[in-house]
Amino acid sequence: MPNSAPRGAVKKDTSVCGDNNALVRNSTSFPVRVSARLRVLFKEYQEILARGDVQNPERLAASGLKYYQFLVRAVMTNPEFGIGECGNARGLLIYHTMGMGKTFLAVATAMALWDVRPPIVIVAKALQENFIQTVEKFVRMLHPGLVENELKAKQAVAVRRFKFVSIDAYNMASQVAKATTGAGGPGSLNGRLLVVDEAHNLFRGIINSPNEKTNARRLYEMVMEARNLRILFLTGTPASKDPFELVPCFNMLAGLDLLPTQYEVFYKHYVDLAESAIRNRGKLANRLLGLVSHVAHTLPSDPGKAKETGSARLRGDGGFPEEIETIFERVEMSAEQYRQYLLAREKEEAEGKSGESGFAPSERITSSPVLSLPGSETGAGSTYYVKSRTLSNFAPPRDERDRAVDAMSDDVFSENTSPKASRLVSNLAKSPGPALIYSQFVGVGGLAVIARFLQSAGYVEFVLSCRADDYGLLPPTDGAVDAATSSPAAPCYAIISGSVKAENRIRLQEVFNSPGNAHGERIRALLVSKTGAEGLDLKGVRQVHIFEPYWDKSREDQVKARGVRLGSHDHLPVEEREVQPFLYIAVANQKMLEGLLRSSEKEAEAPLRKHLLVEELTIDEKFHTRALNKHTLNEAFRVLLREVCLECSINGYGNCRLCIPTDAPLFHEDPIRDLFRADPCQTVFETEISVQEIRLPGDDTVVYFFRKEPTAPFGVRFFVYDDGLEAYTPVDPASGVFMRLYEALDGPTGEGLSV
Template sequence: MAEDKRQNGPDCDFDKNVYDSGHTCNKFLLRTEFQERNNIVDNDALYPTLNDPNFSLKIAAKQEFNETQYDGTIHDVEERANILANMEFELSPHQMFVKNFLSLQTPYNSLLLFHGLGTGKTCSAIGICEEYRDYLRQSNQTTKIIIVASPTVQENFRIQLFNEQLLKMVNGEWTINNCVGGKLINEINPTHTKNISKEKIIQKVNKIINTYYEFVGYREFSNYIERKQTANVDFKKWSTEEQFTRMKRNLKLEFDNRLICIDEVHNIRSSDENENKRIANALTFLVKSASNMRLLFLSGTPMFNNYKEIIWLINIMNMNDRRGLIKVGDVFDAQGNFRKMKKGEYESGRDILIRKATGYVSFVRGENPYTFPYRIYPDTFAPDKTFNNISIPSENILGGKFIENSVDTITKTIFVTDIGDYQRMVYNGIMISHDSELKKDEKANDAENRLSYTKLQEPIQCLNISFPVNTSDLGDVSVEDAIGRGNIAIKQTIGHQGLQSTMDYIDDRSSDNMKKGDFVYKDWVQSGEHANFLSREKIGRYSSKMKNICDMIAKSKGVVLIYSQFLDGGLIPMALALEAMGITRYGEKRKSLFKTPPSEPVEYKTMQSMKAEGNKSSSARYAMITGDKRLSPSNISEILASTNDENKDGKMVKVILISMAGSEGVDLKFIRQVHILEPWYNMSRIEQIIGRAVRNNSHKLLSYSERNVMIFMYGTRLMDTDREAADVSVYRSAEFKAIQIGNVNRLLKEVSVDCFLNQSQANFDENTINQKVRQVLSNGDVLENYAVGDKNFSMVTDFMKDGMYKCANTMNVNSLDEIKVNNVTYDEKFIMANSQKIISKIKQLFKQKYFYLKDDLISQINYPKAYPLSQIYSALNSMIENEGEYLMDTYGRSGRLINIGDYYLFQPVELINPEITVFERSVPIQHKNDKIKIRMEIPSVMKDDLIRSQMPSNKNSIKNVVSDKPEDNLDKVTKIVKDMYDQYSTAVQYYTKPETLKPRDTLYKHVGVTMNKMKNSSIMSSIENEESKDTAMYQVLVEHLMDNISVKDKMSLFLYLQSNPDFSLGEEKEHLFVMRIRKYFDNKKYTFTNSSGSDFSVYIFFDPNVKSTLDNGIYYVSYNDTWKLAEYQDREDIKNYINDTWIPSVKDNIHSIFSFMSYGKTNANIADYKIKEMSHKRSTGSKCNDIATKKKKTDILKNIISQSFDKDTPDDNIETVMNDLKGGEKDFSMKEVCIFAEFISRYYENNLKGNKHWFFTYEQHVMLHHILNVV
């Protein structure tokens, strides 16, 4: 709300000047605001001003806001958790509130959404943005809404705005259930035209988004401001005033009347970091320059590092309303406490911050006890490993005075490990060498900063893991003394150099082959006491933390998350330790880090060797999400596997290792343990890591008793001293900051614009909930009486005794019950806010019943979420009066909603009289059609004379069908078989007697030679009998030939052979060939029990000339060996079998690289052999013959062969197989490579190599199309 210039004094023209907190005009503004705060005139017809001390109270008194109260009702936690886990998406009350609060109906311009984890901040922001977009559209403005966020969050914003995967067609119209519901679809299809293509809907919605939204990163936003600001400014010729005036004018032209939404606004906080400072300064100058902007800030932690950050945020929002600015010193003293009121002053620091924050902050708590997993800290599951039962060190890190925090919740929940004996020597040596520097730092330090985190980096890395050093040249000098004296460089014992000095490995940073791996212990390591120092048995000497993690994983159930900011000094040695336990790397693209795995793979549940007798389960695997391409070339595939619903117990990925860079924007699921290797200098970073695992509905697929996460924040006990370790010191410093921030957070909650509306969210403390539940932890421990709810003196309670707080007001009002609601500003827009959702619920209810009593209908609408009565009545009235609004009953009949007294009834459209009986409403009118038109599309292959002649009618089997011209049928089939036999005999000839060929020789000569090489290679070494090898090769050859003829010829052959069992070409070899064709068809037959309990078999064909789906399939069924075309019920049974039985049995066992047959788009009679890797989601498969170079083809062949081996197979073994296939030649021929790839894939498929599927026929690929994503 911009102030009138005339009130600001003659020297204060804010369109021309940029003022700061010391400016005379700024002091005048602050004085004016204070005076107005004490002279507020109440007027229910207006919204409260920002100077009103009863702001949140008057907001809550407005009916449009009063209807959006937070539901803090205490339910049975387990029952409510299960209800909400299965509830469809719906906007929460607080999301409706902020949408109304920052709408064009209100005078407010800026808002900070201080909303916790899982509250849907993005969805809240979208509601506000869409409200503003409506204004832009209606006023025909072309300016865009600016969304400032990281790339990951930008993509998430777009997805939540419109996720095409959520599109559903209902009665010919597209619907979507997301943040904006059907708003965008209604905008592009206002007339509700039916059967618009999905592609057109997606195209038009994306066009709207691109027209009205601009997505930029933080640095990009800063550059954007600076670019516009300096446009056409002559810095050489113009005076400073002229430059200044032009820059302000430029920004006004570009940004006036814009909405700017900044996600995670704490990322651009005003700080000493150069990049952050630059962005903050750019935004500050923009806000000072532009007019009528709307600012929307999002953050779950508005003060990321220290309490001072709130001043910049509050000033930015006040500045946008042309209000006075404050300084840090106005609010806080040097110790970070609120400044007390001095003599002659009218306000304390707390009072000033309350006044300046009024009207700018919306607070909604994060985790709730119903949809979030419970955090279980060591003080609950391992109290003997915390400072509750372990003596707290009496000295600080340097042996000086110990500074205790007023609250020690964080330090009391650290999981304490006893430093390893070798690790202790290294740590002591580092501390001796750093002693003087750290003492200087401590003396220069104030209460806020304590010891510099950067000075503690080396001892902290040492407490992660201390690498062995070669002391053979030091004689009797200990490691501790050698480091202290400088004989051994500190860096040699930790991090990158520590890893480098103990391990040999490849570290390739070239863009085409980025890799870090093939780790091998150095010889000096293996020849002495440090041999295999990363094994579970030995690692405790070097890392007490990693030893505990290994032990916890060994007895864990579910998925485990490990975090470290360090790669060489954290995640890499941790990954190597996991491999030493037998946990292998997930994914086909990245081998394990060790060059030769040191242990046999272990089973993911028992953590016992996979070679244990009868163990056919999955091996334990780990994923690395680091953001470093050398270690994580495929972050997306590892994230997808980790969050796959089938990974709820760790079957696909048991352990996830993440760094800060790799975890940004990553939402994980099913995490049962979180291990945080080292601390950070503030708790915001730690909370972000825990927040990756503790997510809204992240554990809903687990049983209620397992919806919990064990949290391990590691600290160290030094054992031989009373000093605290470096990691504990940093946690204590972070705790100190968190307590200071907690004091400010509590004030923001008290002054928040929705304080009264959301007051019941403080009900979730464990005393108010007063429920104890049974929880089973990941390590198998059972908490029989776990108290649900917020814990006292925790972050969620701002480190205070409890989470209860009083909303700021001068009228001594304590709750909503004391507020008189007024509807002066309540208009139709607010009444219709939930209209579409309520109407949708009403339509669903009338599919179940034909009439409802008014109270019963309202009760059903309000389950499980309640709506204001005014909105329900408005929706009912809208449905009754709107003649275009139809209901649909359980039979699919259209009808209208009518109201008679206290009843709401379904009125069929064909009946006009509203006083009909219930029977007449519910029973459709009998009607006999004069005729029924059936339009049948006959697949083109069915138009073939032979096939049409074999099509049965009147339920006769094909055995009883006699062709009009049987001689024609015989001639056609004979030609098909003879053509194939010619190719077959050529291949067999060169298979049995291979010759040296030239590239121009016919294909099937090359096929025969290739088959011979394959037979004599180690690929078929498991078959000892030569005759069995020949049989296997001939089977593959016949399959190849049959899959390369047209579908029409294949159907003709099938039908003729079924009706003519004695068909043969005469010669013995030809007869044997026909028998192999019959075997081919036998192998392609599906047999199952139908819906009536009868066993039958089916042959499946698809016409490549039309879009092939299950509905278009050509099915031949057999009851007792008689074949006929499938009728309706048979077809339904077949489709159900394919969807419910066959596809589920196949989809989880598809190999990562597979082959399949397809037909050309231009010529549906020519089959193509294609190859695809499952990880290439966007690829639809590559024709092998179209691959340009022999090298690329050879690489694919090598990939297929390598995938058939165990992951620990040396590369030399794979090269041996490749050389076998070359058969003594220097290289493959161009034709050979694709033949090898196809025949090996078919052979592996026939033997179900590794219990995986390697090859799919055309029919199978059609049935699996949506899973394989191929064409």
């Protein structure tokens, strides 16, 4: 049974405000009250779906939304939830893991608000068409009976109501200013709905800005200055590079400096580097309550599934495929490759463009500008070890190095120049279906090299035709096509990178996802870069190959999530609904390394040592280790986001931040002063005790319970049911109700019972 706040005389309820009784976020009562309202909302959602009128607009909208999508739409559109009311925050961080339908959620919310809040969508140029298609899909869902011409007209009107801005444009901030001309004035976000897709890219852009003139910082200032703004930040990977990313995120949502904007101050008060943990965890949680929506395919997705484990939903229709544990392929470099690699590493060290300081900016606690990582103010670019990283992937012979990959001779592409690519091709041959291959690099050392290795193994590049039929299949250059299936006789690969036009990207995805490609009959391997991977929604992927580690583990998760998606494997038999990821890590040539280590001990016998740097860990291994270490700290913050999210209590995530509803302010506006206050959140806990029933004389409307406790005031405790908590709480000993109950103890009581 929960402990409870005292119940005194009737007083004004400060946990709600305004004519709509909007919830006040800065109240200890907020967590239990919002959970209670969301439970009611779930019942309303079920009732809407049960309606017989299939043409009802609200039913049509709800029928196409999962409850967690319906929840966000309701919270953003219903004033009772307090978004933008009574000094509350202005929007939500939509922390939904990849494949959960964030774009669909955003479109549904925007269309519900667009009459009062014109939507502005900030999205990567490559993903804009994907967003437009989602708008068209939602319009089709709302108007199932329209003939095609009328439907297309409505879709066109709907798309025009969205203003799209490319987040990767050189003049992104100016585009936002241009798109926002209107009642709020030019360059103003007043009265708008701002949707930012892949919002982690914006957060990183802000904290990596050398000054206030960058696009990201200019947008930050526009958001902070805006009035009557609503915000949806969409991301599956918040706090992936550094926990400091959360500062611009939540400050923009709050419209004030909810978190310290100085990097060193934030780390001093909220980050324990030694333990990779959070300092002042409870205080930070209080400040973030009500600002996050979080769902994941490993968690229950609605209150009706609160007791269902993530594994129970794997492989089921409409669910996720099973992601098998990643295979780490530690691939030894060839001797010549390792020699080239060491020379590159030595040059990087000599030029001072790398070194250990490049791995962990969070460990260099110096004085930095507001909203900036240490060192970002210099504006200096980083090589990020590009030369040594690409040589870890592929080391062409000296006489081929100056040629483009396409111009290199066939015999260059062997196990000697890239043991990694050879291993990848070998693993790909065992795939029971289509595969996704990712590299950070496009040219030398990246996708172009992998493509040549695939060609050496008998693959041909899939080429799109101008025809709309047959999924755009054009016979490969050798003309070999199976007459019965119209599929290429040789296995095909396709490439999607930043240079691929948006319409071709969409068509390639359609071919990959087509029923005729269930086992890779049309496209066996899809090669993607970072730009190419974002926003892809693939079906039936059986293998994911990540060609090199990245210093940010969330990048690996994002790539895997292109093929591990909601309902992505429903067309396959249950036993085939699984995805096997691979990560390729180049390690030292052991024979050469041992020789270098011996020669370094005997300098007189060290001719190689004079020219080659000795490192026991390769750059791939360092990146992988650093990613795992940073992941531990960042994951601590992501776990906190789960505990303070709107869905935590109603969906039964566990360890939810629930406070006893005392109506006390949950936090001080000043984050530093807040640290020196006692934590007002007395967390709710439950226990079972044996009690007896009692009622007030002349009042049968409320049932109370009591138990004798020698240490309690007057030797007894009384309990009453709290609708907000959905549990029993103690009655305040100082209240008149308590004394009336105490006097009634001499009267009749019920049998003992357990509550």
